């Protein structure tokens with residue numbers, strides 16, 4: 001789990017907006033501005049574009065896990 005304090009200081013590497021963390025998306029944090037998911041490994045968000053996954057209407061959580 002990530003703490004809210006940590007997620008609040010993180011920024012999206014693509015658009016530099018803040019990321020949000022949804023406990024329902026346990027292994028991901030989300031940029032709601034450019035609709036990208038970033039993996040969280042061992043409680044460390046992997047803020048790399050090549051580790052990110054685009055969020056689209058066709059791309060459900062089941063498909064990306």
Ligand SMILES: [Zn+2]
Nearest residue numbers: 012015031034
């Ligand atoms: Zn973004």
